[in-house]
Amino acid sequence: MAGNTSIYNWLQTNPDGDCVFVPLTTEDGKAPQYTAEASYPNVVLVNKKCNHPEAVMKLFNLGTAIFNDPKPSWITDNTYNSGKQGGWAEFWNCVCHIEDPENQLNNTMLAIDAFRTGDTSKLTATAKDNYYKYLDDWKEKGKAGENWWISFTYWKCFQPGGPVDEDIKLTKENTGDWKTDAYWGPETATYSANAQNWAAEATKDLTQAILTGKVDGYFQSYVNFVKTNGGDAACKEAEEWIAKNG
Numbered sequence: 001m002a003g004n005t006s007i008y009n010w011l012q013t014n015p016d017g018d019c020v021f022v023p024l025t026t027e028d029g030k031a032p033q034y035t036a037e038a039s040y041p042n043v044v045l046v047n048k049k050c051n052h053p054e055a056v057m058k059l060f061n062l063g064t065a066i067f068n069d070p071k072p073s074w075i076t077d078n079t080y081n082s083g084k085q086g087g088w089a090e091f092w093n094c095v096c097h098i099e100d101p102e103n104q105l106n107n108t109m110l111a112i113d114a115f116r117t118g119d120t121s122k123l124t125a126t127a128k129d130n131y132y133k134y135l136d137d138w139k140e141k142g143k144a145g146e147n148w149w150i151s152f153t154y155w156k157c158f159q160p161g162g163p164v165d166e167d168i169k170l171t172k173e174n175t176g177d178w179k180t181d182a183y184w185g186p187e188t189a190t191y192s193a194n195a196q197n198w199a200a201e202a203t204k205d206l207t208q209a210i211l212t213g214k215v216d217g218y219f220q221s222y223v224n225f226v227k228t229n230g231g232d233a234a235c236k237e238a239e240e241w242i243a244k245n246g
Contacts, residue, residue, distance in 0.1 A: 004153070011149035021156055021163050068100050069107065069124040105129060108158065109168055115139075116160040131158055175221035188237035201225045 011017055046053045065072050093128035105122055111131030114120045123132055135153035137145045145151055158164050202222060 007153055008149045011152065015149075016145065019153065019156060051080070069126050070102055071125050075125065105168070105171070108164060111135065112158055112160055112165050115158075126210075135159065188234055188241065190234040190237055192229045194234065197229055198226055 007019060011019075044056055046056050052074045066075065069172050085116065103126070108131055109125035110123055110127040112135075114127070114132055115135045120128070120132070131154065135158060138148070138151035138155040141151075142148065143152075185240075205218040205222040205225075209215045
């Protein structure tokens with residue numbers, strides 16, 4: 001997809017090259033299902049000697065404001081890592097922020113619609129700087145533009161009527177390959193208590209499945225491990241949360 005440095009390097013070496021992006025399919029030709037999560041499983045620790053422990057909540061709120069849309073009025077450089085302040089987004093990624101899982105989808109739709117209609121009034125800073133400007137650059141300058149290979153790949157992905165645009169239509173009709181997890185917020189108590197063990201077991205079983213070829217056996221082994229180590233209880237807690245919060 002757009003943003004793939006391997007494709008950029010190839011195009012620079014082969015400027016007459018072309019590429020076509022298509023949605024993935026499963027073995028039987030059906031569309032796969034991807035789920036975007038909005039949970040926040042990490043733990044932020046505050047030293048008990050800290051005079052203002054509430055500052056961590058301000059970091060959460062500030063980080064969320066920076067990475068979601070609309071952005072605070074004082075955000076004038078939306079290029080983050082390559083911006084004038086240089087790499088400050090890395091700091092926020094390391095500290096804390098909770099991102100709306102539909103943020104990327106919404107901004108993509110805004111950029112494609114703006115390019116289709118010519119009306120840029122509804123563009124957010126993210127939609128403009130992360131999507132729209134590349135479409136506009138390719139249309140106006142083509143290969144004469146600076147870093148044209150980036151604009152070219154974005155054009156191939158996000159042009160009106162292109163693969164992403166068509167996939168978004170299916171998603172909006174709930175027949176596409178993307179959906180949002182209904183569970184938002186911090187993890188459940190049982191999840192928090194067991195998730196580290198689940199992750200370690202997943203790495204072990206996946207490694208063994210690859211090395212031995214016994215995929216079905218190790219998959220079932222992992223399922224059994226999760227179920228006997230709080231999996232059912234964690235699912236029940238999440239379902240109760242969804243029933244209560246919608």
